[in-house]
Amino acid sequence: MSSTDNQSSRHSAGAFDVRNVIAGLIGLYGVVLVLVGLFGQSAADREKTGDVNANLWAGIAMAVFALAFALWTWLRPVVVDPGADVTGDEDPAAH
Template structure:
């Protein structure tokens, strides 16, 4: 390897990110979709398993856990779809941080 060539990783790409890349699992929408989806799944299960006449009487004969869980699952799906359709693109810096001097 000469001085002019950048070091490469085991995949053959330059060690410094040469181009834009996706945020992937570090996108906040992935975290939000996961949390809302988890809680929605728990509510759906609770709505199906723990449904009783006493619980329905409290909510006006509506299975609140089931409907809230379905709504949360739909919101989580919307977040997941938005991550796939419009990923966040991270641009590589124009100048490496090491070569940037103190402000003057």
């Protein structure tokens, strides 16, 4: 088996990587907060926060955090070992 065969048999965790789930959820909440900050802000809400649009700023921060997680997943993917036992047929005490 050559090194190119070994490289082609390796694959990443893809959608099953927990960083994708975290990025998706935090990104979704961030987008919702940005939209609420842009379109659902009242004068009473701004008065409560000292004239700061807290929903907008928190949403932007969450969107940046989600983007950072997505970028991390893309730049450093988790490589799944092709020899790993995924069926669970082996006796764990044998290791």
